[in-house]
Amino acid sequence: MPELPEVEVIRRGLERFVCGRTIASASVHHPRTVRRHLGGADGFVGALxxxxxxxxxxxxxxxxxxLDSGDALLAHLGMSGQLVVVPQDSAAEKHLRARVTFADGGPQLRFVDQRTFGNLMVDPRGATLPALIAHIAPDPLEPCFDDEVFYRALHRRRTGIKRALLDQSLVSGVGNIYADEALWRTRLHWARPTETLTRNEVFVILAAVREVMAAALAVGGTSFDSLYVNVNGESGYFERSLDVYGRAGQPCRRCGTPIRRDPFMNRSAYSCLRCQPRPRRARW
DNA sequence: CCTGCCGCCTGCGCGC
DNA sequence: TGCGCGCAGGCGGCAG
Incomplete structure (x- = not known):
């Protein structure tokens, strides 16, 4: 799905409804879903x-x-992946890609993914930190995230701040929604060159990222439609709190200027050009 | 090395 | 109605 708050909502659901349970069997219904698992679908199922x-x-x-084997089931939801916990006998979802059945006969864990950008794999020695995500930077809610290290890395970059926020090797968990929301809160334009940001500006951006993520988490994340739900299929309510994302043409909640949408990386960047003036030297 | 672009998918809403 | 287009919360691979 989803960005950090939505994934954290899912994590909490898995902790509650799946942890401690023993897998009876697993099945894969679409080969792309396990494309990153080296042993293919058979190896994936066998490892679970x-x-x-x-x-x-x-x-x-x-x-x-x-897992109790020392491996770990690793999941990335991509753009449309969902992990849901549903009764064993409930009908197969249209985009059901994989499922895990438990020995206790209780609710199944299902991976549903319309666009198949998401993936599942069993990562060897994944109990602590799976090898495959070693290149991902800590996220801003982790205690080990170092704001000073982030500032220095940004200072060496030659790109725009939004692109940098979306770069998971610099900071993880930030996606298109929360990047725009955090930049609006800090009154910085998305194309501001990273090397021109002061240490204080970078710290303020990080504080805004944390604030907006915490606020989203408190209400179950952002759901525009039925693609983004928790493990019980329930939507989050943060959409109604968004200040810029998806609000093109609507008045800025601070100054009333219409929110602008710019094409950005085959997607969109939303900003208020009055609160967030475009820098003379823009980068994206 | 670093930066930025393309492709991977399905579905929906819009204008014609 | 139908069709083509643009768009969607992400990221890996690769070219320059």
């Missing part, structure tokens, strides 16, 4: 059968569930 989920962890937008 009989194992027990021990925990539910997250870094940025990645989720992983350590």
């Amino acid at each position: 059968a009989g194992r027990r989920f021990e925990a539910a962890r997250r870094r940025g937008k990645y989720l992983w569930l350590p």
Whole structure:
């Protein structure tokens, strides 16, 4: 889905409804879903059968569930992936891609993914930090995230601030929505060259990222439609709190100027040109 | 190395 | 109605 708050909502659901349960069997219904698992669908299913989920962890937008074997089930939801916990006998979802059945006969864990950008894999020695996400930077809600390190990395970059916020090797968990929301809160334009940002500006951006993520988390994340739901299929309510994302043409909540949408990386960047004046030297 | 672009998918809403 | 287009919360791979 989803960005950090939505993935964290899912993680909490998995912790509650899946941890401690033993897997009877797993099945894969679309080959693309396990394309990153080296052993293919058979290896994936074999690595899960009989194992027990021990925990539910997250870094940025990645989720992983350590198993009692020392491996971990690693999930990335991509643009449209959902992890839901539903009764065993409930009808197959249209885009059901994989499922896990439990030995206790209770609700199943299902991976539903319309666009198949998401993926699942069993990562060896994934109990602590899966090897495949080693290149992902800590997310801003982790205690180990170092604001000073982030500032220095930004200072060396030659790109725009929004592109940098979306770069998961600099900071993880930030996506298109929360990048725009945090920049609006800090009154900085998305094309501001990173090397011109002061240390204080960078710290203020990080504080805004944390604020907007915490606020979203408190109400169950952002759901524009039925694609973005928690493990029980319930929507979050943060959409009604968005200040710029998706509000093209509507008045800025601070100054009333119509919110502008600019094409950006085959997607969109939303901003208020009065609150967030475009820098003379813009980068994107 | 670093930066930025393209492709991967399905579905929806819009204008014609 | 139908069709084509643009758009959608992401990221890996690769070219320059």
